[in-house]
Amino acid sequence: MQTYDEAFVEKFMAPWNAHDVDGAMALMTEDCVWEIPRGSEPHGARFEGSAAVRDAIASVFTVLPDIRYELVRASFGPNLVVLELLVTGTLVGDKKAMFHACDIMIVRDGKVAAKRSYRKVTE
Numbered sequence: 001m002q003t004y005d006e007a008f009v010e011k012f013m014a015p016w017n018a019h020d021v022d023g024a025m026a027l028m029t030e031d032c033v034w035e036i037p038r039g040s041e042p043h044g045a046r047f048e049g050s051a052a053v054r055d056a057i058a059s060v061f062t063v064l065p066d067i068r069y070e071l072v073r074a075s076f077g078p079n080l081v082v083l084e085l086l087v088t089g090t091l092v093g094d095k096k097a098m099f100h101a102c103d104i105m106i107v108r109d110g111k112v113a114a115k116r117s118y119r120k121v122t123e
Helices: 006-017 021-025 050-063
Strands: 028-041 044-048 068-077 080-090 096-108 111-119
Touching (some): 006 021, 006 068
Antiparallel strands (some): 028 044, 080 096
8 A cells, every 4th residue: 555645646636727638637547436526326426437537527627617726735545645625716607616625536556546526515
């Protein structure tokens, strides 16, 4: 088991903030899983495999074309990285989005095998 650190977090977050789908996917395993908060299941929506995750990431960059992820805090364990983030962006129609999010990631051989995303809901 390996423990990751802030250098891994910086490397992981860079393509997300650059809206670089290929760069983000380079840090995900072929059999990766991404769960997002919204969806019809208790876990939200689940994307499995690199093709489905790639499409989901591209969709986020389309819906929030200026999305930005600011690290609030990171925690680490064996093969585990937990990110607390402040997420900002602009939705279609110039509606501003700002919320806290948490990503719980299982890392295997330096790549993310599972990314489970959670967020605070603002009203």
